[in-house]
Structure formats: C-alpha cells, structure tokens
Amino acid sequence: MSNVKHGGQEFEIIEKCFRPLASSAAGAFDLTDDAAVFSVPSGKEVVVTKDAMVEGVHFLSDDNPANISRKLLRTNLSDIAAMGGRPFGYLLATSWNDNTTFEWVQFFAEGLALDQKKYGVSLLGGDTVKSSGPLTFSLTLMGYVPKGKALRRNGARAGDLICVSGTIGDGALGLKAALEELPKLSDRQRAWLDGRYRLPTPRNILGPRLLGKASACIDISDGLLADLGHICKQSKVGAEIQRSAIPLSDAAKALVETDESYWQDILAGGDDYELLFTLPPEKADEIQRLSNECGVPICQIGLLGEGEDIIVRDSAGQPMEFANRGWQHL
Structure with missing residues (x-):
C-alpha cells in the first residue's frame, strides 16, 4: 500500500476520493473552483457549525477510517439538530501524515459517502494538507433554519x-x-x-x-x-x-x-x-x-x-x- 504524499497525489485524492462526494451539489462545481456558491431559500437563514477531531484525543489510532469520518460528520449534524436546523452541505479540511495510505483515505471517503446519503448532505469543498503530527480533521457543516427561529441556549425559564x-x-x-x-x-x-x-x-x-x-x-x-x-x-x-x-x-x-x-x-x-x-x-x-x-x-x-x-x-x-x-x- 502506498503512503500519501503531498503534491501530485493530493490531486489524485481529490479526484478519486472527494470529488464524487460533491457531485450532487451544483454550487460545488465538482471541486474545480476555489469556493462554492449557494443561495439561501426565502424565509430561511444559514446555521453554521464546525468541529475538529484529532487522533488520540477524539478517536483511537486503530479506529475504522470510515467510522472516523462518519463520526466527524455526525457530531456536526448533532450541532445543527440542536439549533433546529436542517443540514445541506459541508466543508472538509484533512491533515494526513506519513503513515496514511491512499487506501485509508479511500475508506475515510467511503464513510462520508454512506452518511451523505443517509442524512442528505453533500461536500462543497475544503482543503487537504500533510503534516508530521497526528491525523487531524475539521468539518464545517451548514444548514437552514426558519428565519429568527433557531433554537438557542438562552431561552429557558424557571419552571421549565x-x-x-x-x-x-x-x-x-x-x-x-x-x-x-x-x-x-x-x-x-x-x-x-x-x-x-x-x-x-x-x-x-x-x-x-x-x-x-x-x-x-x-x-x-x-x-x-x-x-x-x-x-x-x-x-x-x-x-x-x-x-x-x-x-x-x-x-x-x-x-x-x-x-x-x-x-x-x-x-x-x-x-x-x-x-x-x-x-x-x-x-x-x-x-x-x-x-x-x-x-x-x-x-x-x-x-x-x-x-x-x-x-x-x-x-x-x-x-x-x-x-x-x-x-x-x-
């Protein structure tokens, strides 16, 4: 199994692993541009959340890569749910290291594909880098909520x-x-x-x-x-x-x-x-x-x-x- 190298293989990873995850999002442009574009439906506003996961802190080194990516997406989905929102798309940043194989990345992407179908979301863009540290992933998820209706933490009252x-x-x-x-x-x-x-x-x-x-x-x-x-x-x-x-x-x-x-x-x-x-x-x-x-x-x-x-x-x-x-x- 080949290890991931930054440079030429970065584009192979995007092409084979991540571009298919963006195929259903029109504004993602198949990840061929620098940013994504989307419109906010009438009467809605955007709710945004971001979570990061670090190897050895938020997941174990021997965890299934598909489960790692699914947990990363699901923890963000939970934040959107807590605001009363419905998710639609996400941005993903990944930091691989010398021990990461191309096959590992493929399994990671397959996990995202499973949950994208389950929860109705699509990849909109992101970034991939290489470092000497632990595997690190960051996902920014966006959803819609009726304007002015998002659930907050500050609305509770005595007696509730x-x-x-x-x-x-x-x-x-x-x-x-x-x-x-x-x-x-x-x-x-x-x-x-x-x-x-x-x-x-x-x-x-x-x-x-x-x-x-x-x-x-x-x-x-x-x-x-x-x-x-x-x-x-x-x-x-x-x-x-x-x-x-x-x-x-x-x-x-x-x-x-x-x-x-x-x-x-x-x-x-x-x-x-x-x-x-x-x-x-x-x-x-x-x-x-x-x-x-x-x-x-x-x-x-x-x-x-x-x-x-x-x-x-x-x-x-x-x-x-x-x-x-x-x-x-x-």
Whole structure:
C-alpha cells in the first residue's frame, strides 16, 4: 500500500476520493473552483457549525477510517439538530501524515459517502494538507433554519421541564469499552457501548420538530452536567435533576447496579450526542408526541428553577457530589 504524499497525489485524492462526494451539489462545481456558491431559500437563514477531531484525543489510532469520518460528520449534524436546523452541505479540511495510505483515505471517503446519503448532505469543498503530527480533521457543516427561529441556549425559564432524547452515558462508557476497561459486561453489552462511542446517532429528525416548542436546546457532547450548565448559564437559571429519571441503556444499568461510581461517567463523560432541551410546563404533552413522531425515546429528567446551581438527587433524595462536571476542551 502506498503512503500519501503531498503534491501530485493530493490531486489524485481529490479526484478519486472527494470529488464524487460533491457531485450532487451544483454550487460545488465538482471541486474545480476555489469556493462554492449557494443561495439561501426565502424565509430561511444559514446555521453554521464546525468541529475538529484529532487522533488520540477524539478517536483511537486503530479506529475504522470510515467510522472516523462518519463520526466527524455526525457530531456536526448533532450541532445543527440542536439549533433546529436542517443540514445541506459541508466543508472538509484533512491533515494526513506519513503513515496514511491512499487506501485509508479511500475508506475515510467511503464513510462520508454512506452518511451523505443517509442524512442528505453533500461536500462543497475544503482543503487537504500533510503534516508530521497526528491525523487531524475539521468539518464545517451548514444548514437552514426558519428565519429568527433557531433554537438557542438562552431561552429557558424557571419552571421549565428538562428533557433528553435517547439514553445517557453510553458515549463515555463506550470509550471505556473500546479500551477494554469494562471486563464485567457481556460481549453484547460491550459491543453496544463501543458502537455508541464510535458512531453516535444525531437526532436530526427531532431537532427541527422542537422549533416552536422547546425554550432552549443543546446537544450532549461535553457531558449532561456540563451541557445543562451551558443552558443554565445562558438562561440565568438553576436546575434539579432526579437521577432515577435519567434514561440508561441495559449496559449502563448493568454497570451502575454493580458500582455506583459509574454515575460519574454517565453524567459528566460526554460523547452522547443526544439532545438536551427544555419545555415550558404547559407543553408537557409534547414529550410523548415528539417521541412517537420521531421514533426516539424522550424523558423528562428534572426541572429548572431559580439560582445558579445544578443539583442531582440520588435515589434517597440526597445531592450527589462529582469529581468533575464534564469535558474541558482546554
């Protein structure tokens, strides 16, 4: 297998791996120009997000390259969903190193092709470079949202219901599973958690359905407590969560039943990419309706209140203590 070399092979990579990803986007011009062009539909505005992934920090060196690219796209899709937007296209920057083979890049591009079809997006352009450092990827995703209707973090009010989609804690526990740090679980349970870490599911159907209903929304990337903290800070409210109401997968339940210290990972570990949103109490009936419409479990886990604190109460009603409350980027 040949290793990627900067220069002539850069154009071969673009031609064979990435140009096909732009074929359905008219304004991408088959990646033959310096920039892409697109129009904003009437009554819409553009919502933009950007995430980066670094080898050894955001993914493991032996991860499947197709799963790496899909996770990169999906984490951005989750951000667009949290704003209530519908995605349409993205820009991609890649930094390869001396260990990167042409075949590895092909698998990476194939992963993007799979999720482009699944989520209805196209590559619009980007850049590819070579460095001596770890593999590094950056993706900028764009979507449309009705003008003036984007979901924010600052609209929550005291008395609002705190809700989450899916199950919580699988991402952080999945990293432990991938590192073979959960020997007490069955093979099926480890595989479930591992899959949730390596390939999260963005709630792109639920996000737009929250427009006009949710008062605030965020996706859970840094950890439930940290991301709820972002809403509380921006909305100037406090929160109280009931631990017993937090939805867990069978694998997560099995872990906390044997060792309650795993609640630290579940509540502060991150990488779930579920939606955390708040609803005015008069819209409580929307929880089950949204769940049915979107085909995803949605649970109320607490209430917003006055003050600034976030309190998690255990099964005895006592406040829990945490060594940390979420992922720190710097």
